[in-house]
Amino acid sequence: MDVSIVGAAGACGRQLAVQLLERRVLGPDARLQLVGHRGHRSEQELWGLHADLSDAYADTAPALELVDDPEAVDADVVVMLAGATLSTDPTAPADRADLARTNQEVFATYADALAARRRPPLVIVQSNPVELGVHVFADRLGPARCVGAGAWSDTLRFRRELAHDLGVRRPAVRASVLGQHGDHLVPVWSTVGAVGVEPADVAREVARQRDGRDLADLPDEIRTAKAAALARIAEGALATAFAEARALPADLRAAVKPFVTHYTAGHTTEVVTAHAVADLVDVVVGGREVVVPAQVLLDGEVEGLRGVVGVPVVLTAAGWRPGPPVALAGDERAALAEAVVV
Numbered sequence: 563m564d565v566s567i568v569g570a571a572g573a574c575g576r577q578l579a580v581q582l583l584e585r586r587v588l589g590p591d592a593r594l595q596l597v598g599h600r601g602h603r604s605e606q607e608l609w610g611l612h613a614d615l616s617d618a619y620a621d622t623a624p625a626l627e628l629v630d631d632p633e634a635v636d637a638d639v640v641v642m643l644a645g646a647t648l649s650t651d652p653t654a655p656a657d658r659a660d661l662a663r664t665n666q667e668v669f670a671t672y673a674d675a676l677a678a679r680r681r682p683p684l685v686i687v688q689s690n691p692v693e694l695g696v697h698v699f700a701d702r703l704g705p706a707r708c709v710g711a712g713a714w715s716d717t718l719r720f721r722r723e724l725a726h727d728l729g730v731r732r733p734a735v736r737a738s739v740l741g742q743h744g745d746h747l748v749p750v751w752s753t754v755g756a757v758g759v760e761p762a763d764v765a766r767e768v769a770r771q772r773d774g775r776d777l778a779d780l781p782d783e784i785r786t787a788k789a790a791a792l793a794r795i796a797e798g799a800l801a802t803a804f805a806e807a808r809a810l811p812a813d814l815r816a817a818v819k820p821f822v823t824h825y826t827a828g829h830t831t832e833v834v835t836a837h838a839v840a841d842l843v844d845v846v847v848g849g850r851e852v853v854v855p856a857q858v859l860l861d862g863e864v865e866g867l868r869g870v871v872g873v874p875v876v877l878t879a880a881g882w883r884p885g886p887p888v889a890l891a892g893d894e895r896a897a898l899a900e901a902v903v904v
């Protein structure tokens with residue numbers, strides 16, 4: 563099975579290429595297409611990346627191919643990691659509407675090209691806004707052919723925070739983040755569990771962290787905590803920003819720490835971003851069926867919701883189908899409905 567990374571020269575795209583090769587997700591008989599932007603800097607950057615990857619992974623790598631034309635993207639799995647990203651200057655205004663407009667054009671260009679293929683690929687969207695990307699690709703390729711990886715990134719982060727608090731390693735933690743990849747993420751506190759920790763101890767820790775907070779207030783709590791962090795970063799107090807983020811409950815930490823990381827010099831959150839995508843590519847290329855939280859375009863299949871939102875799905879090479887029903891608590895169900903992007 564072949565894989566294309568659109569935006570392979572970017573911070574996240576090149577990190578994904580490294581992780582896929584390091585993890586040997588693709589066999590030597592497969593192809594990894596590194597897709598750049600013709601006429602832009604990334605075209606040249608890709609030549610360097612290609613040479614470097616070839617030298618590093620010559621023993622085990624699939625064929626590495628450079629592509630600069632959307633029409634030439636022909637892999638079975640296409641990862642969308644191209645597009646604009648928010649500035650890492652804490653004093654620059656964060657114009658999300660402008661980012662969405664720019665990236666919508668990028669999404670539409672590739673979606674149109676992929677829809678013209680005889681057999682459309684499976685598309686994994688990790689460019690932001692994830693929900694917008696899923697909408698654009700799902701509209702053109704069919705809903706089952708497109709998943710957003712934001713919910714899986716958020717889930718990995720939430721599990722990591724809970725693992726820390728419960729004193730276990732992350733694989734021991736059962737927890738999911740559904741909803742939107744952004745301020746409207748939905749941590750499913752009601753299903754948190756951990757191998758090796760008594761349910762009563764987990765319940766005590768969850769109650770301590772929730773402290774009567776309602777999920778309906780989480781988006782505001784996230785916005786307030788991010789604003790406070792941004793103020794610290796702008797005054798040069800990065801260590802304080804991290805320390806204050808670390809003192810938050812696990813759901814807020816999972817949202818705010820990556821925000822702080824985004825503003826650290828020379829490094830955004832490309833490692834975990836790529837890690838989340840590599841997990842999903844691994845499932846698909848490996849021919850497995852795994853239940854993961856992912857943003858998908860729903861038409862009433864889950865909780866009667868219509869629009870794009872993160873829900874548990876069974877991911878396969880053929881696309882996604884709804885995962886087993888989850889017994890959500892009342893405030894989780896309400897927050898999920900609120901998070902849908904129509």
Ligand SMILES: NC(=O)c1ccc[n+]([C@@H]2O[C@H](COP(=O)([O-])OP(=O)(O)OC[C@H]3O[C@@H](n4cnc5c(N)ncnc54)[C@H](O)[C@@H]3O)[C@@H](O)[C@H]2O)c1
Nearest residue numbers: 569571572573574598599604644645647689690830831832
């Ligand atoms: N950096 C992160 O931690 C992070 C995390 C989650 C999601 N994202 C999202 O992923 C996307 C990429 O982020 P990044 O940090 O890698 O940005 P980046 O600026 O480092 O890379 C973006 C790449 O996309 C390429 N590109 C732009 N338009 C293109 C086109 N039409 N065709 C092909 N390539 C094109 C650019 O040339 C560049 O190489 C953004 O939408 C961002 O919001 C980033």
